[in-house]
Amino acid sequence: MTRSKPLYEGKAKILYEGPEPGTLIQYFKDDATAFNNKKKGVIPGKGILNNRISEFIMSHLHEVGIHTHFIKSLNMREQLIKAAEVIPVEVVVRNVTAGSLCKRFDVEEGMMLPAPLVEYYLKSDALNDPMLTEEHIVTFGWAFDEELDEIKAVALRVNDFLTGLFLGVGLKLVDFKLEFGRWYDEEGNLYIILADEISPDSCRLWDVETGEKMDKDRFRHDLGKVAEAYQEVARRLGIFMDTQTQDNVAEFKPKESAKPKTSGTSGMTKGKPAKKKADSTAGKTGGGSTKRSTKKSKKPKK
Ligand SMILES: Nc1ncnc2c1ncn2[C@@H]1O[C@H](COP(=O)(O)OP(=O)(O)OP(=O)(O)O)[C@@H](O)[C@H]1O
Numbered sequence: 001m002t003r004s005k006p007l008y009e010g011k012a013k014i015l016y017e018g019p020e021p022g023t024l025i026q027y028f029k030d031d032a033t034a035f036n037n038k039k040k041g042v043i044p045g046k047g048i049l050n051n052r053i054s055e056f057i058m059s060h061l062h063e064v065g066i067h068t069h070f071i072k073s074l075n076m077r078e079q080l081i082k083a084a085e086v087i088p089v090e091v092v093v094r095n096v097t098a099g100s101l102c103k104r105f106d107v108e109e110g111m112m113l114p115a116p117l118v119e120y121y122l123k124s125d126a127l128n129d130p131m132l133t134e135e136h137i138v139t140f141g142w143a144f145d146e147e148l149d150e151i152k153a154v155a156l157r158v159n160d161f162l163t164g165l166f167l168g169v170g171l172k173l174v175d176f177k178l179e180f181g182r183w184y185d186e187e188g189n190l191y192i193i194l195a196d197e198i199s200p201d202s203c204r205l206w207d208v209e210t211g212e213k214m215d216k217d218r219f220r221h222d223l224g225k226v227a228e229a230y231q232e233v234a235r236r237l238g239i240f241m242d243t244q245t246q247d248n249v250a251e252f253k254p255k256e257s258a259k260p261k262t263s264g265t266s267g268m269t270k271g272k273p274a275k276k277k278a279d280s281t282a283g284k285t286g287g288g289s290t291k292r293s294t295k296k297s298k299k300p301k302k
C-alpha cells in the first residue's frame with residue numbers, strides 16, 4: 001500500500017495519517033534503541049511481533065473495559081489507531097525491582113515489591129526522561145489532577161490484568177511502561193485512552209521457572225536471542241497461529257541468532273499458550289462508562 005508522508009517517525013514506530021479523520025496508522029519498525037538512544041540496533045522481525053503482541057494485549061484490555069487507541073490490525077506491521085493528544089508522561093508500574101530503579105536507589109534486582117509502584121517520567125529525550133512527581137505533572141499542566149487519578153487507576157488495573165495474563169503463560173511481569181492520551185468522541189466527550197504500544201519493548205518479562213529475561217533487556221545487555229525471546233512471548237500468548245505470518249518472522253531470524261553472546265533462552269519453550277486469539281476483537285475500542293464531558297474541563301497548559 002502506498003502511504004502518505006510520515007506524520008512522525010520515532011525510534012520504534014512511524015505514524016501516518018489514517019483513512020478517516022481522527023485516525024492514524026501506526027507502523028512498527030525493527031529498530032531498537034536503549035539508554036536514551038545511546039545504544040541503537042535492529043531486532044529483525046521485532047516490528048511484526050510487537051504489532052501483534054500489542055494488538056493482542058490492547059484487545060484484551062478493551063474486553064475488560066479499558067479504553068485504548070487500538071481500532072484494528074491492518075497488516076503485519078501496521079495497525080489503525082485513534083489519534084490521541086498524547087500526555088507527555090511515561091507511566092511506569094513496577095512489581096519487582098529491576099532496571100533504573102536498582103541503579104537509582106542501589107537496590108538488588110529481582111526483589112518483589114510489597115505493592116505495585118507507580119512512577120512517572122517526562123517524555124523528553126533532550127532532558128533524558130526525568131522522573132516526575134504527581135505534583136510536577138499537575139503544576140506544569142501536563143495533566144489535571146482528575147486525569148492523573150484516572151491514569152493511575154487505569155495503570156494499576158492494567159497491571160492486575162497483565163500480571164495474570166502473563167503468569168498464566170509462565171511469565172513474571174516485572175514492570176512496564178504506558179503512555180496515555182486524550183481522545184474526544186463525536187459529542188466532544190473526553191476520554192483518557194491507552195496509547196502507544198504494550199510489548200516486550202515496553203515490559204520486563206521473566207520466565208517464571210528459569211528467571212530468564214524475555215524482553216528488551218536482552219537487547220540492552222547483549223544477551224542474544226532477542227527476536228527469539230519476543231517470538232516466544234507471542235507463542236505463549238497464543239499469537240501467530242497463522243503460518244504465513246510465522247514464515248515472515250522466521251525470514252528475519254538467522255541474522256539475529258547468529259551472534260548470541262550467552263547461552264540463555266533455555267526456558268523459551270516452557271509456558272503454555274493462552275487459549276484465546278485476539279483477532280475477533282479488532283475494531284471494538286472506544287465508548288464505555290468513564291467518559292466525561294469536556295465542557296466542564298479546562299484545557300491543560302502546554
Ligand atoms: N494514539 C496515538 N495518537 C497520537 N500519537 C501516538 C499515539 N500512540 C502513540 N503515539 C506517539 O507515537 C510515537 C510512537 O513512536 P515511537 O514509540 O517510535 O516514538 P519514540 O521514539 O519512542 O519517541 P517519543 O519520545 O515521542 O515516544 C510516540 O511519540 C507516541 O507517543
Ligand SMILES: [Mg+2]
Binds near residue numbers: 011196
Ligand atoms: Mg516510544
